[in-house]
Amino acid sequence: MAAIRPDVEPLLHRAVEPFATGMLEVGHGHALYHEQCGIPDGTPILFVHGGPGAGCSAADRRFFDPDRARVVLVDQRGCGRSTPHGCLDDNTTAELIADFERLRECLGIERWHVFGGSWGSTLGLAYAQAHPDRCLSLVLRGIWLFRQFDLDWWLQGLRTIWPERWQAFSDHVGETEPAALLEAYWQRLAGSDEEAALAAARVWSVYEGASCTLRPDPAFTADFDEPHMAWSLARLEAHYFRNQRFTPDDRLLRDLDRIRDLPAFIVHGRYDVVCPIEGAFALHRAWPDADFAIVDDAGHASREPGTAKHLVAACDRLLSTGDPRRR
Numbered sequence: 001m002a003a004i005r006p007d008v009e010p011l012l013h014r015a016v017e018p019f020a021t022g023m024l025e026v027g028h029g030h031a032l033y034h035e036q037c038g039i040p041d042g043t044p045i046l047f048v049h050g051g052p053g054a055g056c057s058a059a060d061r062r063f064f065d066p067d068r069a070r071v072v073l074v075d076q077r078g079c080g081r082s083t084p085h086g087c088l089d090d091n092t093t094a095e096l097i098a099d100f101e102r103l104r105e106c107l108g109i110e111r112w113h114v115f116g117g118s119w120g121s122t123l124g125l126a127y128a129q130a131h132p133d134r135c136l137s138l139v140l141r142g143i144w145l146f147r148q149f150d151l152d153w154w155l156q157g158l159r160t161i162w163p164e165r166w167q168a169f170s171d172h173v174g175e176t177e178p179a180a181l182l183e184a185y186w187q188r189l190a191g192s193d194e195e196a197a198l199a200a201a202r203v204w205s206v207y208e209g210a211s212c213t214l215r216p217d218p219a220f221t222a223d224f225d226e227p228h229m230a231w232s233l234a235r236l237e238a239h240y241f242r243n244q245r246f247t248p249d250d251r252l253l254r255d256l257d258r259i260r261d262l263p264a265f266i267v268h269g270r271y272d273v274v275c276p277i278e279g280a281f282a283l284h285r286a287w288p289d290a291d292f293a294i295v296d297d298a299g300h301a302s303r304e305p306g307t308a309k310h311l312v313a314a315c316d317r318l319l320s321t322g323d324p325r326r327r
Contacts, residue, residue: 003219004059004303011308012062024106026077026099028090033081034074034103037061042070043319044109046100048116048124049073050142053236054229055080059303063115063311068319072112074103076123079232086232088190088239093246097127104134113318115311117141117302118275119240122252128262129255138264138290139314139324141307142272142300143280147249151241152178153276154208161273162211169207172200186238198227201234208233214271214299253286264290265314265324269298269307291325 004012018035025031035056045064049056056073064071075082077091077099104112113136116124121140128135144150155178159166170176173184188200202225209224210216223229248254264287268280277294284292295306302311314324321327 007305008303008308011305011312013065016061016066024103026102029084030077031083032074032099034072037071038064038066038069040070042068044070044112046112046114047071047073048114048120050118050120051079051233051236052119052240053079053233064315065319072107078236086235088235091239093126093244096123097130100127101131111136113137115139118144122146125252129258132259135262136322137262137318137324140266141302141311142275143266143268143283144275145252145279146246150279155181158211158273165207165210169203172203182238182241186242189235189238198231201230204234205230208274211274212299212301213304253282256287260287263323263325266290267293267295267307267310269300270294270296272300274300
């Protein structure tokens with residue numbers, strides 16, 4: 001994992017090591033790595049990472065005050081330190097939501113706050129809507145609603161901002177239309193030719209990673225070119241994009257009544273080209289009681305200065321008052 005930028009380092013809480021780690025067997029051969037950071041009797045917070053397939057990192061611990069929080073970070077099925085790596089079998093949104101409940105019960109936590117960014121915002125919303133009685137609040141960053149619009153943008157719309165980057169992505173499989181692009185990558189990523197699959201995974205992963213920051217950040221992008229990371233990120237994203245869509249398409253917006261009473265804070269970079277701000281705006285328009293902050297000098301990444309500052313402040317507020325909103 002690349003070093004944290006010097007302008008972001010002082011905005012975060014101090015680096016810590018977990019006070020507990022474990023592997024949770026969840027069936028179908030899957031075992032989930034999880035860790036707890038902070039203090040055992042602190043305010044419980046579930047960290048939901050992005051991707052699908054990205055996994056957690058040491059830097060993710062630093063949004064939370066280690067003297068007050070009990071942060072639970074878990075690598076979702078098939079990624080990070082969970083096993084088997086890159087496995088697509090029995091890897092569904094419903095299973096990921098059930099995994100959070102299995103982990104919550106295993107750790108003896110009655111209710112917790114939920115923090116998620118990018119795909120973590122998608123899954124955090126879906127989990128909260130499935131289990132609102134287990135959630136205390138939501139802190140959401142880089143909103144991605146998993147609609148057809150969001151997929152088409154990622155697969156093709158991004159070319160309007162980064163045409164040369166998109167050209168390299170599409171040239172690798174020789175397709176240009178969103179559905180054909182996804183299918184061509186899927187055939188490689190899920191195929192029997194491991195060399196071709198890994199090559200496609202690295203192109204896919206770098207296409208995303210290079211687009212996450214407002215300004216080019218070669219060290220950040222290099223993480224996405226690392227084979228272990230690229231393999232799970234590309235395979236799981238293609239799998240979810242192709243095989244695990246919501247019905248109806250805007251389900252997360254339609255089911256907001258289930259969580260409307262939960263305190264929530266939404267933060268989004270104005271120039272996020274991975275998850276365009278339209279999604280965050282649509283979420284806030286449908287959920288006006290959720291606090292909404294736009295960072296005018298940020299892209300998609302959580303560790304850009306303006307976004308990091310908002311996330312840390314929201315978590316500090318919820319640890320002090322139980323409510324991440326600015327009041």
